[in-house]
């Protein structure tokens with residue numbers, strides 16, 4: 115039993131168009147696969163329903179390996195000339211007279227088709243044309259003599275339209291990617307006319323690539339275009355620039371921020387699923403993503419996205435190689451007393467943990483860094499001590515991974531230095547390693563043997579394995595053991611006075627993918643995803659803010675940036691390793707990761723950080739002072755750009771209701787308690803401040819009436835963050851006094867909202883307003 119055109123059309127309920135199809139030259143099932151939407155009217159497909167059906171059929175036929183299934187070119191031919199297909203009854207009540215004409219045609223010479231064309235489809239001559247499948251050898255078409263439309267030229271048409279649009283630059287057809295694997299489910303069609311083919315679908319899908327590659331009829335060379343990015347997408351910064359063009363800038367920057375990309379190989383699972391590798395890493399500084407796209411006419415084309423970074427590691431790079439290019443310079447800087455940070459960023463399953471932690475057989479950056487630190491200390495006979503702490507940030511909370519997930523709190527002191535209270539520091543005292551080194555058997559990492567590396571690894575794992583086991587993990591759509599938290603490993607060097615003599619952060623960030631990618635997106639995983647995204651956004655905002663020389667850097671937007679404050683100020687060095695997956699199903703995430711990294715790289719080339727540091731150096735001596743000035747100073751951006759927008763945490767309305775015009779509070783902020791006490795003190799305060807207080811809106815939270823004054827919010831945040839200023843007592847007085855006003859007094863003071871409103875604050879705003887008014891008047 116073979117596949118024929120009529121069966122296909124009947125499967126989607128388009129069998130009544132069969133004659134029309136054959137009349138214009140669509141006589142075989144294979145012809146369907148090359149139909150485009152432009153051909154639909156020619157085939158008599160006008161209604162949206164029919165268009166959808168035909169579209170589905172075209173998609174389905176495209177996924178079929180017709181030759182592999184024993185597709186016989188003549189089948190449709192015989193079919194259309196009255197041949198009765200083995201095992202199937204083609205008589206269909208909906209097929210009207212056309213079918214009779216066709217199937218009762220005994221001579222099989224195409225007379226029926228010609229009759230139909232002549233009688234049923236008597237159309238104007240410009241419509242009466244037939245589609246040409248020029249690659250066919252059958253003489254079937256030679257019997258028809260209508261004008262020809264070249265539908266197989268759709269690739270050329272598309273290329274032409276792209277050129278006209280100027281949205282992409284055409285390049286040579288040099289890259290011929292494997293087409294996307296077919297993703298056909300058994301319920302694609304309800305009627306199951308092709309049921310006898312079902313058992314072959316699996317093999318059909320698997321052989322799709324090769325068949326289409328070798329079959330010139332089925333697969334035209336896929337056009338390749340180079341993505342031409344516009345200024346809007348990258349915040350107006352120049353796009354990824356080749357290294358040659360920015361050599362000077364790089365030298366000037368002295369690699370304070372280094373952005374690298376690491377591509378991992380396809381995993382066994384991905385190979386089994388026949389995922390295509392869409393990432394290439396030509397040279398050591400360029401990475402190209404070949405994105406398979408589909409045009410509106412359903413033709414496929416390739417869009418190449420090219421990025422340049424300080425270093426690009428291909429799938430064959432080892433952890434040691436990555437370490438020497440990324441973390442090793444940071445270790446050297448730390449040993450000189452600097453503060454350094456190494457981020458691993460990327461989608462879940464992209465290889466962040468593999469890079470950072472590795473395994474006993476393949477130690478990651480943690481172990482290699484500690485090994486070098488010990489090697490240095492022993493070589494210089496230093497008495498500095500190495501302390502390690504390890505904690506995670508999960509859903510905005512800090513948990514100590516070395517202390518049974520004890521809850522931690524990040525607080526700022528009066529000097530604006532962030533401390534993590536309760537964090538356990540473990541002194542790493544690799545006696546055996548150090549002894550070995552002191553005996554001259556170890557000098558540095560480059561001369562160490564794998565056994566020695568393994569030894570340091572085992573020392574580190576005594577500390578880290580406990581923490582890693584405690585880390586929050588979950589199942590994502592990509593990785594069954596996906597990290598759902600940011601893991602931060604801190605390595606500190608301390609002198610004999612316990613003063614910090616160098617600090618290194620290793621940050622294994624949580625997967626950067628969207629929350630919806632979780633395999634079973636329940637509430638918890640969505641919350642996790644939202645939190646992860648928010649902290650990554652905050653990280654980006656901090657970097658962006660530094661780049662734009664903003665007077666305020668929003669460290670406090672997330673715990674991650676708050677904890678990593680040191681990484682953004684002073685004489686720090688940072689390295690970001692963007693990990694990417696090579697599979698075509700991860701293309702979108704790969705591009706997102708690369709764009710994020712590209713953004714970080716481009717801003718450093720703009721000299722944003724450097725310029726900022728320079729400015730800071732003029733006004734302040736220490737990083738802490740710099741930070742202070744950056745957060746409280748009134749410096750306006752020299753570029754005149756607007757400050758970054760903070761994500762809105764709560765919705766604030768400017769108007770409370772149609773009858774309650776609101777006014778902004780003056781600089782002095784005030785609270786109003788929902789249940790004021792009529793004390794004398796309160797009345798006095800009320801009388802004094804009656805003319806000053808302007809309420810903006812009522813917050814249902816804890817019954818406070820709040821003002822929208824930013825300074826007030828900042829003061830409040832300071833208090834929450836643990837910092838207290840000299841005005842604290844004054845503010846407390848203010849709060850007390852204002853909170854004790856009577857409702858009547860508030861009304862008299864010109865405000866149209868009553869504290870009574872707070873009592874009904876759980877209701878919609880308009881209702882609340884009306885209740886207040888009813889109560890009063």
Ligand SMILES: Nc1ncnc2c1ncn2[C@@H]1O[C@H](COP(=O)(O)OP(=O)(O)OP(=O)(O)O)[C@@H](O)[C@H]1O
Nearest residue numbers: 378461462463464465466467468593596597624625
């Ligand atoms: N460079 C590499 N070479 C070989 N295998 C790798 C490489 N990078 C990652 N892998 C493998 O890919 C899988 C996923 O890697 P890993 O767990 O490091 O991802 P991840 O980015 O940390 O994911 P998540 O964010 O979900 O924790 C692991 O099985 C790991 O062994």
